[in-house]
Amino acid sequence: MPTIVKLEKKKQKKRVYKKPETPEEGGYDVYATPMWRRMRLAYLMEHPLCEICLAAKRVTPAVDVHHKNSFNQYSGSKRYSVAYDSNNLMALCRWHHTRLHLGNKQPKYFDLDEYKSSHPEEFDIKK
Ligand SMILES: [Zn+2]
Numbered sequence: 533m534p535t536i537v538k539l540e541k542k543k544q545k546k547r548v549y550k551k552p553e554t555p556e557e558g559g560y561d562v563y564a565t566p567m568w569r570r571m572r573l574a575y576l577m578e579h580p581l582c583e584i585c586l587a588a589k590r591v592t593p594a595v596d597v598h599h600k601n602s603f604n605q606y607s608g609s610k611r612y613s614v615a616y617d618s619n620n621l622m623a624l625c626r627w628h629h630t631r632l633h634l635g636n637k638q639p640k641y642f643d644l645d646e647y648k649s650s651h652p653e654e655f656d657i658k659k
């Protein structure tokens with residue numbers, strides 16, 4: 533008796549969006565506030581261009597506002613004072629913002645000089 537071998541379709545692993553356990557985990561507590569929306573808009577109006585591109589003498593519209601010092605490393609009131617400190621913000625293009633958060637590694641602190649020396653190809657710096 534012939535056996536029919538059913539080829540099971542390889543179960544495709546669906547990329548499941550992991551819902552943050554707490555509002556803090558996704559930064560939702562910081563971003564879903566009128567306070568943040570106002571700050572973000574005000575910052576983008578003052579800094580309409582990506583600040584890293586600008587340092588490399590390129591003109592790219594900024595679409596994201598990044599925290600140089602990540603508020604995720606703090607809790608309580610320190611977290612909010614870091615999150616809502618306009619001196620801690622940076623206007624970035626999507627490409628640079630993605631690049632900074634690459635590999636799910638949240639940079640603890642962004643330093644432009646450090647970034648320049650680790651990405652010389654973007655700045656035409658001769659090694
Ligand atoms: Zn950029």
Ligand SMILES: [Zn+2]
Nearest residue numbers: 597598599629
């Ligand atoms: Zn960011």
